[in-house]
Amino acid sequence: xxxxxxxxxxxxxxxxxxxxxxxxxxxxxxxxxxxxxxxxxxxxxxxxxxxxxxxxxxxxxxxxxxxxxxxxxxxxxxxxxxxxxxxxxxxxxxxxxxxxxxxxxxxxxxxxxxxxxxxxxxxxxxxxxxxxxxxxx
Numbered sequence: 001x002x003x004x005x006x007x008x009x010x011x012x013x014x015x016x017x018x019x020x021x022x023x024x025x026x027x028x029x030x031x032x033x034x035x036x037x038x039x040x041x042x043x044x045x046x047x048x049x050x051x052x053x054x055x056x057x058x059x060x061x062x063x064x065x066x067x068x069x070x071x072x073x074x075x076x077x078x079x080x081x082x083x084x085x086x087x088x089x090x091x092x093x094x095x096x097x098x099x100x101x102x103x104x105x106x107x108x109x110x111x112x113x114x115x116x117x118x119x120x121x122x123x124x125x126x127x128x129x130x131x132x133x134x135x136x137x
């Protein structure tokens with residue numbers, strides 16, 4: 001597996017557990033927020049990429065340095081032509097915090113479109129977990 005993103009909704013806390021992994025790194029974080037952030041990001045991913053310069057971003061959290069923060073960016077690498085999702089997580093609280101992680105999940109555009117389908121149609125109340133896995137070549 002080249003990478004994965006898993007999001008679990010915790011109805012008792014009204015929180016999301018977000019985790020992502022690549023062959024070299026993995027990270028998880030708890031987030032408050034509505035599912036709209038994920039569905040809007042997913043809808044934008046459905047038509048990715050429109051061009052080599054296409055960038056689609058999700059940003060959740062107010063402060064990249066001193067608070068819990070999640071940033072996802074779908075993009076095309078201009079040097080290699082490969083598509084990927086950049087994952088940035090910053091956690092300023094709790095154990096083992098504080099920590100920061102940044103890495104990429106390489107994925108074909110069709111796989112990124114599949115993530116878009118999963119997120120845009122995700123009913124977290126009915127199905128509290130969404131898991132996207134990028135298969136190995």
